Amino acid sequence: MAMKRFGDFLILLVALLALWQGLYAIAGETTITSPIATFAHLGQLMRTEQFWGHVTETGWAFAMAVMISLVGGIGLGTLLGLNRTSGVISEPILIALYSLPKVTLYPVVLLCFGLGISAKVAFGAMHGLIPVAIFTMKAIMQIKPVYLRTAQVLRLSPRQVALTIALPAVLPEVLVGARLGFSLSLLGVLIGEMFASKRGLGFLITNAMGLGDIATIMSVAVFLSIFAVAANALLLLIDRAIPR
Amino acid sequence: MTREGWIRLSVVLAFCVAVEALCRFGAIPHTVFIAPSEMVISMLDILRSGELNADILFTLRNVLFSSAIAVGLGFALGALIHSLPRARGAVEPLLASYYSIPTFMFYPVFIVVFGVGSQAIIAIAVLLSIVAMIASTLTGLDRIPSVLRKTARIFRMSPLARAVLIDLPAASPYLFTGVKLSFAYAFIGVIASEFILSGAGIGYSIAYAYNNFNNQRMYGLMLLVIIVATAANTALDTIDRRLQARLRR
Numbered sequence: 221m222a223m224k225r226f227g228d229f230l231i232l233l234v235a236l237l238a239l240w241q242g243l244y245a246i247a248g249e250t251t252i253t254s255p256i257a258t259f260a261h262l263g264q265l266m267r268t269e270q271f272w273g274h275v276t277e278t279g280w281a282f283a284m285a286v287m288i289s290l291v292g293g294i295g296l297g298t299l300l301g302l303n304r305t306s307g308v309i310s311e312p313i314l315i316a317l318y319s320l321p322k323v324t325l326y327p328v329v330l331l332c333f334g335l336g337i338s339a340k341v342a343f344g345a346m347h348g349l350i351p352v353a354i355f356t357m358k359a360i361m362q363i364k365p366v367y368l369r370t371a372q373v374l375r376l377s378p379r380q381v382a383l384t385i386a387l388p389a390v391l392p393e394v395l396v397g398a399r400l401g402f403s404l405s406l407l408g409v410l411i412g413e414m415f416a417s418k419r420g421l422g423f424l425i426t427n428a429m430g431l432g433d434i435a436t437i438m439s440v441a442v443f444l445s446i447f448a449v450a451a452n453a454l455l456l457l458i459d460r461a462i463p464r
Numbered sequence: 465m466t467r468e469g470w471i472r473l474s475v476v477l478a479f480c481v482a483v484e485a486l487c488r489f490g491a492i493p494h495t496v497f498i499a500p501s502e503m504v505i506s507m508l509d510i511l512r513s514g515e516l517n518a519d520i521l522f523t524l525r526n527v528l529f530s531s532a533i534a535v536g537l538g539f540a541l542g543a544l545i546h547s548l549p550r551a552r553g554a555v556e557p558l559l560a561s562y563y564s565i566p567t568f569m570f571y572p573v574f575i576v577v578f579g580v581g582s583q584a585i586i587a588i589a590v591l592l593s594i595v596a597m598i599a600s601t602l603t604g605l606d607r608i609p610s611v612l613r614k615t616a617r618i619f620r621m622s623p624l625a626r627a628v629l630i631d632l633p634a635a636s637p638y639l640f641t642g643v644k645l646s647f648a649y650a651f652i653g654v655i656a657s658e659f660i661l662s663g664a665g666i667g668y669s670i671a672y673a674y675n676n677f678n679n680q681r682m683y684g685l686m687l688l689v690i691i692v693a694t695a696a697n698t699a700l701d702t703i704d705r706r707l708q709a710r711l712r713r
Contacts, residue, residue: 228550228551228553228554229554229557229558231554232551232554232555232558247577250576251573251576251577252573252576252577305468305471308468309468309471309472309475310472312472312698312701313472313475313476315697315701316694316697316698319648319651319652319693319697320690320693320694321651321652321655321656321667321689321693322652323652323655323656323659323667324655324659324667324670324686324689324690325686326659327670327671327674327682327686328496328497328686330674331495331496331497332496332497399564400563402564403563403564403565403566406564406566407566407568410566410568410569411568411656411660414568414660415659415660415671422569425569425572426572426660428572429572429575429576429661432576434573434576437569437572437573437576438573440569441569441570441573444565444566444569445565445566445569448561448564448565448566449561449564449565451564452560452561452564453557453561456560456561
């Protein structure tokens, strides 16, 4: 079964590559590059030191943004979720913030943090923190009351309740939020770099866009997609591994 | 309004008043952030003078177009994938990790293909929002109670009659969630594209005002975007909740 699914997935990958090649055949050399040319160009880029400089820059900003999103989001979600009233009050506000086009607010971030890595980190965290907070809060609010009553009956200490009841109960939901926060932080950092930065992969793309360098745009976009899908697959594996 | 609703309103108002006070007393420099009341005045000025009406309409039209395309095409693709279980098995992992891909990075490619203008913006907004619709269509079609399908068979309904009279209404709450998400994503996609590279639109006007240190106009436009997006999303969310509640009856 698993083998067959994997086989189907491979067929899909091949179909996607064929679609790409077909688009290339219709659109031509000037608009997009063929899959082979793109991977060749990516290989070339990956041999240059400059490229890894940009990757490191983006990587650092992304790592910090994810850390802030996770710690801040779980903290905020826990704080708001512990009390029913505060949860009910803040949920619509958080959801409104979540569906806001946050790019609009980028100039504010720039004015507050100046040009540089801190603005990118702040922008990434702005994207990632809210979904993590929403999922954590909802998970805590939806712990079945019977679990907590059982804990009372067993006279568990607060520490035991937290570790043996609350944590396992909320973990799956929090992981879903963390996955969302992970990818949105990446998007936030990249958009930040595209708009105002002189380093990083987002900058590399905007720069290439200015030069009309399609091969570089496609290579970087493919590089990022592969990274994102691989990271997501890893997080999904962790998600499957936890018992529920 | 419920008690929670009132508290929520007062929290938001208190926040605005606090920011207003901080700005008025100079704790936040005027070059960084302007007082909320000034934002409101600036927004009303922009709307009254009408000089940005063309940009506002440009953005709204693009959002409506791209969400309509995403909803229509997403529904068709979702229904198609649903009818092919094997293809679905293959596509599902892709759908699950789709939103982890920074789709936005492909915007420059669309600019090269379509040129700067509506087409590239709509293309990226559709790309961003269509998968939410596909996923919602799949869940919606999955969740149709099998008793309804059996009833359709008892009445000897034709496939078309069954689709229109049974499947569509039964799946509609889930489909509406897809519509809601598609709209939110399309809005984000359009504004973000205009921000990065465009010659018109609200996002472009904000970026332009930012580059010219025109804080008044920038914050006025931001407030407009926030109000429009929040109002639209809240309205869609309210309808969505009603439909979901009907499911639980």
